[in-house]
Amino acid sequence: MAGAEGQWLEDLDLIRDAARQAGEIAHGYFGQSPEVWWKNEGSSPVSAADFAANDILQSLLLTARPNYGWLSEETDDDDARLSLDTLFVVDPIDGTRAFINGEKTWCVSVAVVHHGRPVAGVLVAPALGEEFFAVKGGQAIRNGAPISVTKDDHDKLVIAADENLVKKFDLPFRSHVERHRHIPSLAYRLAMVADGRLDGTVVKRNSHDWDLAAADLILECAGGRLTDLAGSPLTYNRRQVRHEMLVAGAEHALERLLPQIQRFPAA
Structure with a gap:
């Protein structure tokens, strides 16, 4: 596959690998009472696992694509991203409260956004043993199998x-x-x-x-x-x-x- 579509497939491989590595690092903290801080005037928790996962994602992704921008929940925002066509949009742990409380419903979320819309995306949920991914124009995949939304065949x-x-x-x-x-x-x-x-x-x-x-x-x-x-x-x-x-x-x-x-x- 040539052109932009081929680039997004290459980016998908990159972010899947990075998200898996970040997931492994975060999972190592899971259930181990990691250190927790509070941000946004004490309304939002962030743990040592969030920062560790963010560090590995930033290192792997920006080393591979130094010309891409970066937007992450756990990194200070940089307006330089606004002048770039393509960037990584990252949540090192989506569901930090659940993570801290020992609940399994949390995931590493990584997307490539181009001209304002996502073109490659992955969610890795290590505690649940699940991985979702998609690339623009392709199928959505969960643990190797295509997925789809519900059909209009039920009342509730x-x-x-x-x-x-x-x-x-x-x-x-x-x-x-x-x-x-x-x-x-x-x-x-x-x-x-x-x-x-x-x-x-x-x-x-x-x-x-x-x-x-x-x-x-x-x-x-x-x-x-x-x-x-x-x-x-x-x-x-x-x-x-x-x-x-x-x-x-x-x-x-x-x-x-x-x-x-x-x-x-x-x-």
Whole structure:
């Protein structure tokens, strides 16, 4: 395969290897009570495992692609990325709270973003023994097998959403919704939509590029979409890396969910 598509396949191989190595390092801290600090005025934990995984990812990826930009939850942001067409978007451990608490639902998330959209993405969940990946134009893969979103062949929508939001749905619609228990990692939650365990999910405001980019592509390649409340795809590598409320799902789920969420933009 020639041209850009071939480059993205090469990048996918690179980020899969790097994410696996970062996952192994992080998993070595799992269940070992790693040192924890608090950031964002004490609202967000970060552990020694996050920093160790970030260090190996940054070393491996930027050594291999020194002309790419870098955006990571655990690295100070550099506006230089805004002038670059292509960059790595990384969350060394998505689901740090779960990781610290000994819950297995956490993952290493790595994406290559080109002109604002992900073109290669991988999620490695070592404690669960799972790996998801996709490249633009290809299939979404979980542990070696293709995955796809749910089909419109069942009455109830299985969704992950805040309980208070679900209570605001129209009563007739609410009777057709089954709310899934909380999933600590947002990236992994989107992967669960991609592989059909969930029909859809609602993402509260203030998610970040690094939570979303890799899973966004995996979901897209599985036949689903992650959108804003207008139904539009996300743009990454903006100056502002936070997002407003979002909705993700199979197409049949989005058709039913979006009108409900659009009624409560401040939810």
